[in-house]
Amino acid sequence: MKLLFEILLSILLHPVAMILMWINLLGRGDLTTFQKVIWFVVSIVWGLGPILYLLVAEGSLW
Secondary structure: OHHHHHHHHHHHHHHHHHHHHHHHHHHOOOOOHHHHHHHHHHHHHHHHHHHHHHHHOOOOOO
């Protein structure tokens, strides 16, 4: 039950954080377009990390 709760928490919260990051990224004037694209790609890979950690490495949030 705990693992299911952790997976649901990761699936729900990480996309919200990614979308907020993308909104902030679009509004930044101090980054070039290339830098914004790199951060966009990094955020996708980085956002999958906690979900993969829970599923593949048998990790736990607490």
